[in-house]
Amino acid sequence: MGRAPCCDKENVKRGPWSPEEDAKLKDYIEKQGTGGNWITLPRKAGLRRCGKSCRLRWLNYLRPNIRHGDFTEEEDNIICSLFASIGSRWSVIAAHLHGRTDNDIKNYWNTKLKKKLIATMAPPRHHHLSAIASSSSSSPSPSSHYNMINSLLPYDPSISTNQLITPHRGMMTMMGRQQQLLYQEDMGSLVNSLNSNKFAMSHQDDNQKQSTNKGIMLLSDVRSGSSTTSTVTRVKMEHHDYHHEETERSMEGYEMDEINHLISSSCTSSSNSLWFDESKREDKFMLYY
Template sequence: MSLSLIITEPENSFSFPFFSFKKQNKDISTKTLRPRETDREMGRAPCCDKANVKRGPWSPEEDAKLKDYIEKQGTGGNWIALPHKAGLRRCGKSCRLRWLNYLRPNIRHGDFTEEEDNIIYSLFASIGSRWSVIAAHLQGRTDNDIKNYWNTKLKKKLIATMAPPPHHHLAIATSSSSASPSSSSHYNMINSLLPYNPSTNQLLTPHQGIMMTMMGQQQQLFYQEDMGNLVNSPNRNNLIMSHQEDNQEQSTNKGIMLLSDVRSGSSTTSTVTRVKMEHRDHDDHHHHHEEDERSMTSVVMEDYGMEEIKQLISSSCTSSNNSLWFDENKTEDKFMLYY
């Protein structure tokens, strides 16, 4: 049994509908040359003279000064120099924050509508806590506002309206099944959860899925199985896909299929990974799955590109229990099939 699942990842970020994360730059060879390290060693000069700048709440006079200056002169593309020019004893970052979150025109505060709630739910489910992106979808709202609203109200609202998950959870970790490990990135997502509603034996909608993610409970163990690699080359436009004959009961045949691309020169390698769920209180299932993993066979599907694979899987989603999610915000050829 493997609790880790590695997804090949060609870009710098990766998001699932229920959690997202940024790829951290762990390249030691370049990291040692990064400005951050150099700055730290040398003692980075602060962006402003902390001793001579005012901190804390803004007074109406300061607000007026800042607003007046920006409306007349603009920011000039330099927030650091702005407070001096505007006659303010404030840090440039503080000015920027004040302007963006409070003073700029058409800002709205408080009284989030039901529609806005739903947008936040939906976007949080698909991209996670990228508040600036979420804010971009809500006219007049700032990322700070949404973040505060989420942390203080929406989260509680969700918890209050949804029952805690009784039995099932999906703990997902990353693992690699890539045929080209040199181009792979490994992500550790052990604490993340995938959506699944045990009472209906179905995966959850994005809205519902947030709840599971937020609960932070991992009462169940799940495992992943490798489904092999898809190889899609312009020169050899075949797909080689390992698959497994699944003769398990329908009730256990629930999970998530992850497809992701790794481009290497003219060819693209796509990793296919299926994550399945199991009942912790049924260890027999657990062993049964392990046996199944060994019975993988290979087939060749001619003339399928990534788009065709998507369509193929899409067209196979005839059951209402299935859903296919593409990452609308990313450009990678990556999607998930819930089944």
């Protein structure tokens, strides 16, 4: 037996709202409030609409101070950062963007931001290891490119470097299968490099190196104590031949769990294996730039 419908679907109007309906709903709520009961509201307001539909219309379009369109770069960064931290909890994300609705953010993410991000994260295949980050000077918008990637890595003092390089499950969902494989391969390359100590560290302020280095940006253990600034350390991969037969073979069959495990075991930092709250019960998180 299915769930009982929330209203009599035969006798309610569906589809786009007319200006008259909008006016009725807005007028009623401004004068009477919602009364805490959306089910009875449409009848009281003289509307032939489902209560849910009224609620959605009010929250997303009619209530005061709603903003639509023209997301700023700052908003992009916030959305990316929060998505990386908490996944697709649009209402929580919306709470951090004044005047934005969860529906708006969700649509924006699904239609624009996700594509923008994927394009950023998965440049052409020959840029091996640039799937995670690239600060190439040939980028059309180096600063936004850099900021967006940077924003994917939320700062949390309890999270160690090795944990940060693994994306939120939502990020993996967002990526296509091909991109996941690419990501896995890149992670595998990193793991191998870490294992063989064939990596070198260079700092963000080394502009000359930045223009050519391809690597994985980490909000690493060298972060300063300040909560508002984070020192980004780049793990510069040496010029290995990542198509080396053994490397290719060894990483092909790895799943993300295994890679996580490998990354964890190959780094010397904290052994704490909890990196993001996946339970969707904890709304607390930290947002840094």
